[in-house]
Amino acid sequence: MSTITTRDGTRIFYKDWGSKDAQPIVFSHGWPLSADAWDGQMVFFANQGFRTIAHDRRSHGRSDQVWNDNTMDQYADDLGELLDQLDLENVILVGHSTGGGEVTRYLGRHGTARVAKVVLVGAVPPLMLKTEANPGGLPIDVFDGIRKGTYDNRSQFFKDLTIPFYGYNRDGATISEGIREEFWRQGMMGGLKGQLDSIRAFSESDFTEDLKKIDRPTLIVHGDDDQIVPIGASALMSAKLVQGSILKIYEGADHGLPQTQQDRFNADLLAFFRN
Incomplete structure (x- = not known):
């Protein structure tokens, strides 16, 4: 297995596919998953001539399970160390859900x-939590x-979560x-403490100022039937904060659209990358 070791001694697992001389795409996964969530994209884009890299966030997947520092700042610093240690340049960063927060931070x-x-x-920025300044967010009770x-029972909870995550509770949905x-498999690979900490990281981190600093071409993709990260307090607001960004809304799509809309999603990303 390929790993890097961060400054605090945490081993971060990563997959690195395709030609090492090609332009790299680095994928950041959602909660509570792992790099394996991106396999369909990694194979597709490696076959299109890109170098594809995805890592397991600390306390997730095959990376070390740590007690402390399961925070968005540390996730961002770990991503930075991955880019630095692999000496990646001209990188395309792709982040889903919590991974979108990691990339933005x-x-x-x-x-x-x-x-x-x-x-x-389907990214969590700018802020998921409902506050006085963010009335469109979700209440802390969620x-x-x-x-x-x-x-209480993460095994059952993860199984149940897949239903709204992939829109399987909608009329006409084909359940896989x-x-x-x-x-479920990916979720159960992670450490409970880190996954619990990550809930606070993805829900309470405010990415407003981070979004304003993005000065590279940015594509924002979101399903308008996303039941996990509702589009109104996320993509619609992020698109206004990232100057010149492109917003692509998938009508009727769910939170797990990289899997449920895989062919369309891959084609849209490829067009954006080659433009």
Whole structure:
């Protein structure tokens, strides 16, 4: 297995496919998943001539399970160390859900010197939590419920979460038990403490100022029937904060659209990358 070791001694697992001389695409996954969530994209884009890289966030997947520092700032710094240690340039960053927050915070903390383009997919920025300044966000009770479900019986909670995650509770939806089982498998690979900490990281982090610092071509993709990260308080607001960004709304699409809309999603990203 390929790993880097961060400054605090945490081993971060990553996959690195395709030609090492090609333009790199680095994928950041959502909660509570792993790099494996991007396999369909990694194979597709490696076959299109790109170098594709995806890592397991600390305390997720095959990376070290740590007690402390499961925070958005640390996730962003880990991403920075991955780019630095692999000496990646002209990078395309792609982040889904929590991974979109990780990418955005990386750009806010470390700048865009290594970056060519950015894609945010079903991403949590600018802020998921409802506050006086963010009335369109979700109330804290929603995230307390996620914490309780994860702590009490995360195995069952992860199985149940797949239903709204992939829109399987909508009329006419075709349920894939394979996708549901793969979500569960990836989720159960992670550490409970880190996954609990990550709920606060993805729900309470305010990315407003980070978004304003993005000065690279940015594609924002979101389903308008996303039941996990509602589009109104996320993509619609992020598109206004990232100057010159492109907003692509998938009508009727769910939160897991990189899987449920895989062919369309891959084609849209390829067009953006080659433009």
